[in-house]
Amino acid sequence: MNFLIRLLVSALAAMLTAYLLPGVKIDSFITALLLALVLAVLNVLVKPILIILTLPATILTLGLFLLVINAVIILLAGKLVSGFRVDGFWWALLFSIVMxxxxxxxxxxAGNKED
Structure with a gap:
């Protein structure tokens, strides 16, 4: 149940962020739900691999390279989810920060109550 609430909140956050940023487009709320699900899967499967592969750059930049990894994840989600479009790397970086x-x-x- 907690996962579904987090998924809905992430979809709403994606819709609001896309509304605020002109370089990001989301067609519908269903697309935002699919985007939230794809981002969750990418954050679980791909992000740890990217963090390990770029560990020297992350240490050298004192962790700021993690923002680049987040932008790459957003761009990858843009390729996987039809109806979600990001105009470039800088929009993806700004989208990840604002979202x-x-x-x-x-x-x-919403609160973070454990059942």
Whole structure:
């Protein structure tokens, strides 16, 4: 149940972020739900591999390279989800930052109660 709530909150955050950024387009709420699901899967499967492969760059930049990894994940999701379009790397980077902030605010409002 907690996963479904997180998925809905992430979809709402993606819709709001796409509304705020002109370089990102999401066609419908169903697309946003699919995007949230794809991002969850990519964050579980692909992101740890990218973090391990880029560990020297991450250490050298004091962790700022993780923002680049997030942007790459967003661009990969843009290739996988039809109806979701990102105009370039910088829009993907900005999308990941803004979506993280909005997602955190929405999760804080919704509460994080463990059953």
């Amino acid at each position: 993280t902030v909005i997602n955190s605010i929405m999760h804080g409002i």
